[in-house]
Amino acid sequence: MSEQIEGRNAVLEAFRSGKCVDKLFILDGCQDGPVRTIAREARKKDTIINYVAKERLDQLSETGAHQGVIAQVAAYEYASVEDILAKAREKGEDPFIFILDNIEDPHNLGAIIRTANLAGAHGVIIPKRRAVGLTSTVAKTSAGALNYTPVAKVTNLGHTIDELKEQGMWFVCADMGGETMYNLNLTGPIGVVIGNEGEGVSRLIREKCDFVASIPMKGDIDSLNASVAAGVLGYEIVRQRLQKK
Known part of the structure; x- marks a missing residue:
C-alpha cells in the first residue's frame, strides 16, 4: 500500500474508501470547498491534521502535484x-x-x-x-x-x-x-x-x-x-x- 497520497481527489477518495490515514497535511490558510471537505472527513475519522506552509508541503511531496493536501497512510491496519x-x-x-x-x-x-x-x-x-x-x-x-x-x-x-x-x-x-x-x-x-x-x-x-x-x-x-x-x-x-x- 502506498505510504503517501497527494492531491485533493486522491486524498478524499482515501478517506471515503476507509483507508487508515495517520496524518493529513494541509496548506495553511487554504479554505476552499474541496479542502474543507477533506478536513471534515479527516475530523470524522479522528485523523491528526497539520496546517503547514507551502515549503513544508513541497518538501514532503513525492509527486510535485500535491494541490495543497498530502495524506500519510498506514502501511498496516491498526488493532484495538x-x-x-x-x-x-x-x-x-x-x-x-x-x-x-x-x-x-x-x-x-x-x-x-x-x-x-x-x-x-x-x-x-x-x-x-x-x-x-x-x-x-x-x-x-x-x-x-x-x-x-x-x-x-x-x-x-x-x-x-x-x-x-x-x-x-x-x-x-x-x-x-x-x-x-x-x-x-x-x-x-x-x-x-x-x-x-x-x-x-x-x-x-x-x-x-x-x-x-x-x-x-x-x-x-x-x-x-x-x-x-x-x-x-x-x-x-x-x-x-x-x-x-
Whole structure:
C-alpha cells in the first residue's frame, strides 16, 4: 500500500474508501470547498491534521502535484487494545504489552515490534500524536513481525494505562533513576513502557508506572537506544516468566 497520497481527489477518495490515514497535511490558510471537505472527513475519522506552509508541503511531496493536501497512510491496519488482550487470553497467558511513549524513529518502532514478537509479547500500543505510525519503513524494519504482532494506536496513553490497570495490569518503565531491573518482580500481567529517544518517558506516564526499572550501565555514555532498552527489559521479563514456570 502506498505510504503517501497527494492531491485533493486522491486524498478524499482515501478517506471515503476507509483507508487508515495517520496524518493529513494541509496548506495553511487554504479554505476552499474541496479542502474543507477533506478536513471534515479527516475530523470524522479522528485523523491528526497539520496546517503547514507551502515549503513544508513541497518538501514532503513525492509527486510535485500535491494541490495543497498530502495524506500519510498506514502501511498496516491498526488493532484495538481489546484485540491485544484477546490474544493473551487465547494463549492462556498473562498480558505482556509494550507501550511506547512518543517513539519518533520508524527504525526504532520496527525494531521494537520485532523484539516484542520474539519475546512473546501480545502487542504494542502507540500514541496518536508526536509519534511515528505504521509506515512502510516500520514494516520493513520489523522483519515480518507486523504480520503477527498487533499494534494499537490510542488518543491518550495515560487513560489507556489507567484502563489496563483496572483490568489488573502492572506497568514498568525503563528509566535511569529507577531500581535495578534484576531486583524487581516483573512476572504477572505487565506493560513495559519505553520512552522517547531523546527525552525518555514523560513525567505524566512515569508517574502512572508501578515500577521504574534501570538497566545497569557500565560504559562511558549514559543511555541505550530505545529499541535496545526495550529488548533488554523485555527479555528480563521473559527470563522471570520462564523461571516462574
